[in-house]
Amino acid sequence: GVIGQTAAFNADSKRATDGLKLRDPFDVLDTSSANPLEWKAQYKRDNYYWDYDRIIPEADAAGFSYLTQGRSVAAANSFGVSRVWNPDKYSKFARNNRTEKRPTQLDWGMGGPLGSKANWFASGRFSESWGRQPNEYSRTVNFFGKMSYRPKSNMKVSFSGLIQDNGFFSRKGQRGASYGWKYIMEGLNESYGGQLHFNAVFTHTLSPQTFYELRVSHLREYNDSYNPKYGKAPLPERNSATTGLGYRPLEGGTLPSVGYVVYGDQAYNDITSGNYSDVRPFKTDISFSATSQINPNHQLKVGTGVSLYDYHESRRGPASGNAPVIFNDLNTVASDKVEPLSGWEYHVFPTEYYLYAQDRIEYGSLVVNAGLRMDILDAKSNSIDPFKPRSGPNLADDDPQYLTKAPSIKTGVAPRLGISHPITDRAALHYSYGIFNQRPTLGNLFDGLVQSYPFERNHGNPDLPYQKATNYEMGIQAEIYPGYYLDVTGYFRDVNNLPLEWAVNPESNFIGGSQREISFLLPTFAQDSRGFEISMRRTMANRFSVRANYTIAFVTDLNSPPGRIQTIVNASDLDQGGTPKPSTYQRQSSVFDRRHRLVTNILVDLPMGINATILTKAQSGNEYRTKNQTTVDPLQLIGAANRSPWTTTTDVFAQKMFNLGRTTRVGVFAQINNVFNRSNIYSIGGSPSSDRYVRRGDPVGITGGPLGGIGTQENAPRDIWLGVNLAW
Template sequence: MRYSWCSVLLIMSLVILSTALVFAQSGKITGSVKDASSGEAIIGANVVIEGTTLGGAADVNGVYYILNVPPGSYNVIASAVGYARSTVRNVRVGSDQIVQLDFSLRTEAIGLQEVVVEAQQRVIDQSQTSAKSRVTSEEFRSLPLREIYDLIQTSPSVYKGFVRGGKQFETKTLIDGIDVTDQFYASAADNGPGANTPYLTYNAIIRHSSAQKSALMDLTAGSVEEASVLTGGVGADYSSATAGIVSYSLREGRGVLSGGAKFRLSSGGLKHHGPGVYNDAAKYLAEKSTLAASTDANNRAKADRYTWTEGKYSYGEKPTMEGEISFGGSVAENMGLYFTAGLNESYGRLPNEFDRRINSTLKFNYSPVPEIRFNVLGILEDQGRLFGWKNSSFSEDFRFFLEGVPRQDGMNIVGQLKMTHVLSPQTFYEVQASIVSKEERLGYVDGNNDGVIGLNEDGDFLTFADTSQSNRYMANASNSQFTKFFSPSPRNESGSETVITNAGGLRWKISRPGLFYSDDISTKMTFKGDITSQVTVNHQLRAGFQAVFHNYDRELRAAYIGGQFPTYKNYVEELWDVQPKEYSLYAQDKMEYAGLIINVGARLDALDLAAADFTNYFGPFEDVKDAAGGSVRVPVRGEDLDMRFFFSPRLGVSHPISDRAAMYFSFSRQTQSQPFSRLFTNYGDFGNPSLPVVVHTGQDPIKSTNYDLGLQWSFAEGYGMDVNAYYRDIENYGATSFVVTPRTPWRLYIITTTFGYADSRGVELTLRKNLSPVLGDFLSVGGRFSYAYSYIKQAVGAGGNPSSFSTVGGDSAKYGGGLPFSDIKLFNTIEQNVQGGSSSLTGGYDRPHRITYTLMMRFPYEIMVSSVGRFESGFYYRRTLGDPRARELAEGPWNKQVDLRVEKMFDLGSARITVFLDMLNAFDTKNILAFDASNVGQQNWERNGNPTGGDGVTTATRPVTQDGSLIYDIPREVYFGLSVNF
């Protein structure tokens, strides 16, 4: 499925006009209404939430409840005939939270005014039945953050997107209940054993930005009402996620119309710790001079292709800019909206980096009658696909020829529609539909059509969809036709590479990358319905269904790796469209007995990949001719795989100890598909002819068994503590590969599949304090402090495991054309901590000690100082110096970062103006995230602690790893900002 302008406009229309809101995880307010004098129940008393149609009536025992309350702060009003009205202001309701709110009404008398009190903000949630971290909109607006996801990282369960030992793609992201997780997650295939897509490495494809988190898009801080990190036994209405769930609840339009604007600008271009990219330029220039002075004409011609000069590429010069506007409120008694728009533009830390994103959110609610409510949500994030710019990145291998790095654009769309129908004060049902769509394109632009790709040319991508275009831009043989921009073999062409090598042992490119273009489109449509009923005071039942229809459409063309193949088509081409489907049924009962809460449920999931594996792994493809007469390898696949079913029980218990303390316990069994990139890469083509790497489509899903035991305690007024211990057993955690030699004349190939298990355990402690005075009117303080101790042990192959199979060896006959994937569970393994080193994207997240804090301090004259801090012990790595048989791992240095904000507020009429200064990594700590894992680099790291590769004299250094992730975390950054609210 390709996007046309008509389809783009249609989807945008759906977003803005008619789609949105899948199930938002709402809360509940309950309590009693009694006579203040006698203590008797006031039967029929009304309790309503101001500015909404939500409310309830007291029963014969004076008990009321209000269901389906969206997260936020409300004024709650209780009234009855003959009694003065009572209002409790700023009652905070969180997702899945039960708020206890009791009223004592006074008999109405002449001159008695309405009673108005401020809600007491609790620091613990006694209705919590599993581990959960909650962040409010006030924290998002007040703390120094690069993006809202940074505040999620302060949860004790999270380290840089890894939740309790799970991979990034094991955590699902929900926005108002809609799953916006990148289920394809291309980086999972990029970094598989042997690399499923080796041409990405050799064509400078960098995904470090999108790989750092599994969500398809970012949100503006002004659009978020609350965010939660759920890591225990969540309710059965949540989709299965083997690591955890990050859930965002967006702000709704209610009350008086209001708005705001915020702008932030860095003090200059962003920098990086470690060696400069061009510290090794003298070697490059010396090699160029040697070639230019050669008597060999070919060498002199090659010297002309050394085009880099000092200052050719922009490097840390332009500031990063962020802007945001918001507007919302009630536009009528039964209608409200909230709109936000944001711009983020960065020129990065490394040469040639540029990233611009425009994000807009519209949330609309309408109640034609009090019993029916429609919610509409639309989110659009443009990364250049809609408004026509291209983002660019840096590649270490192409540092001297950044014209050879593909550029990127894309667009993400979310659209949803939900109807809530209240049948009675005790029962309501919801039906909803949503669409989540992502497109990402990578490639090259020749805006002036001169046959040469220049820096930052405007225009559309070259698609190489016909051989005439590829023949115009790509040479027909290696080391020939150097006037053409692309090489037919980007890693075996001496005429376009240096002789000297970089820190990773590869030669720098001086010209001629490999041809590359990709256009990946993923679309997910979800239909969901459920009914909720408070059947008695003690039982709230919910049951529902969900159906998800995926469509993954890939168009990819890339140069061969490993040499030319004259009998084959002159580039690899992937053209496929797969349509997996997911179906779910769920039911749960939330039971409440005198403070005891039991949340028990079950979920039945079905996965239909609508795809097939190879019919015969020893004859997995056939050669067919394309229109130009070139051979194309076409996989030979059988019938579609059978639908698979997974049962997921969920249990959560909260047991009160006193009115200030409660224990909780949770259990869940979760099953989640592997990232679709690990199932479908090269699905329609057999990949590179030399050492192709393909995937086992029917590989087993990830499974986790999760236990939590915790205690909450409000040990003093405004102070709270939450301590929990957890255990997670994870199946099919890693990946492995088989080497297969099929029948002649075909050569060997590599196939990847799931492997091994992991054991993740830990203890987490969080201390909280509400923002309240500690030195009278001079100082108010609030914040959180968290400590986590954990470890992640994973299975590692111990040797002696069969992984090579061939027709000649009789394996085809032995296994009937199949492969012994089931034998992988019997492999010899040892347990070992998850290691880091070569990348901060794929490892280094097993940090045994993690400390985080958030701090807000309010002073007189509307001055506030806030801070966020993170402290983590180092990553594990294996030593290569000494006894290579040793299993004990070494540990890197601690990481320490403190961020600060100072702000001053001014009132100007009805507007409030805030000026602020943010200082990220205020103490300019050099935090090591990874090290160069080449032979020389590893030795330098172990001997002298230098993570950047060589010594900078005889061997090269670099500030990034092969996948583009920085070796050091950010240096000190200063931002100036201004916000206006009215």
């Protein structure tokens, strides 16, 4: 079907004037086998960058009239704002894949002594970019300062602080671009981020062999998102804010829908956080460690610490459909004429504790590193009972604060062991074993516990355990020739207790209000990776050095198929044996499985005092597949699993330094990213209903072809940066 649509579009007489052309999206397309599982397809990767000179999405060819259906409605609600696309609408200076204005970055740093006992250092950065797509804008401003003081020769006190602004402190919003909003980019929300980080360290040397360290740090992050047209205030009701309505023209017939917002604001389209989202992960860390060199061959280190979280997340948007109306303090005054809001909000204070000991022992040329770490997590929040999410069927039982279960305190013990010993005077073997525990993300623990959209049905789980990774490594390091070194390592990594979404139908007497189904997370699926890593380096000689690393890896998931949600029918299935085993469990290649990786780094001393670095990265493509084997694939590749193309980039950095005196130096540098301007596709979506639909209305879009989702992650075209640095 897609090939026929491509040919019909290109044959239309209007192509002679508008210059548009659909490309055949495949380098390889073989459907000759009677078994669809044996069909083969490989996407092209040609020219999918945003090309300002060729994007004219309002094609008037037959079959594309749906693009004009919303023009009259859009004009009536535009208040003089043009809703017609043109290359200069958002990007006045945009030509031939260039940004609105040139991006700029300035870095500085300085430091020195303050008397005989103190030192100071300060640095900062200003970075501003208009991106590569219309309406994009980002700016980063930060300042870092550090001071150290020695009240005595065996004591040291250090203080440091970082302030970073991504719009939160300056109120200068960061803008993104979304393809579905290409007609009305100004309707998108803007983000406002910021960060404050303070750190204090006290180090005390008790003897030439022993010292201890006390560290206290505090991090405050701010992440807001809203439309500056409305700010953080509640949205005006739709009857009085007609520009807040979204219009999405859809294709007719049996073909998949492709919608574009031709007027309106994201604030009214996003039920989760269209009006306002506020995420503030504050954290305080306190730690103590002591190190003792017991003898020249034996070092012991012990430590303990606590992390105190203050995590506040609030998301609110229009209460569409059956979504419950919450944030009632914003909706109580009828005369305000504001939009009823839904969403979620929670403020939690989980705490993590840890203690560890590590020992390094040398017996001649044998080196042994051993350690033990224990982690403790107290979520300090109740969790939903999915079968009885409310106390009963009465309306009052929809109280969003009604939570029913108290999760247990979670612990994780992690032993670690590493051994290295020589086998010749130029080679050594090394082995390691270790367990690493990682707590679930705060979103996985707490999202939606108070109330969520729609039907209050999507919930995190504060009762999730630590995610446990077990690592094994064995390898050899050798100097194979004077100045040439080789390291070959084999590894295996097994990860368990990863969260998976499960669905539950609550007991009928405990549904309450709009509740119909509960979705929550359980520690279910696992992942393992195994492979070999080969590293080679040549030390600097004859004006150049080389480092190269090649990895072959196999990453698989033990999981249910994409798009399939597991269901728990009876409470006993959950209470008696923990997490049930999914009925559709299967081993499949992970979306992170990139089988081959090669990285080379060459340092060259060129004539005239120029130093250059050439970095090349090459990776085989990851796997893509249809959502599940029973879903109709619009590309007629049912159940087929293939790999996207190899990706390759080469970056070059060169610098020339000039001495302007005894203490002053000036450097001139150039950095070229993606020297060969190679187009790379890093991932391909797996949902045929959304990621691989036939994009009939955008023949030259960001992928340069008629399909969506071909390049769900892409690299940037060639970038050339020129700069100077000054040191004195």
